[in-house]
Amino acid sequence: MTVLAPDHQRILGVLDERQPAGKGPLKAREIAVDLGLGTTAAKVEGVRSKARRLAERGWLLQETSGMFSAGRRPVAVPGAAPSA
Template sequence: MSVLAPDYQRILGVLEERRSAGNGTVKAGETAGELGFGTTTAKVEGVRSRARRLAERGWLLLEASGMFSAGRKLVAVPDAGSSA
């Protein structure tokens, strides 16, 4: 996690805390509020944008409802023994 920028680490930390407490998915607005950013549209969209980037890179899961949860998606890795 230390490879991530501080804001990304904080978002991931909030979602991991929620998961360990038994709360699965979280809206971007809830995450922004927990981070102390406030719930203005600009702040929520900033958190949503960062969370989407984390999901695209496999750090978070983006649910169909638009909510985020901590967890990593499995990524297929090419067979190291193949000669392609």
């Protein structure tokens, strides 16, 4: 996880803490609050943007409702042989 920027690591940390406790996914606003950023639109949108980027890259899962949860999904690597 050290390959990620510190802000991205903090978002993953918030979501990873919830998983063992059996808690469900979070909205970007809830992640922002847990990070101590508050609920201003700019802060929430910044968290949402970073969380979406993490989901696109397979670091976490994004629900259809726009909520985020810990977990990894396989991501295709260009030029890599498909696994069988």
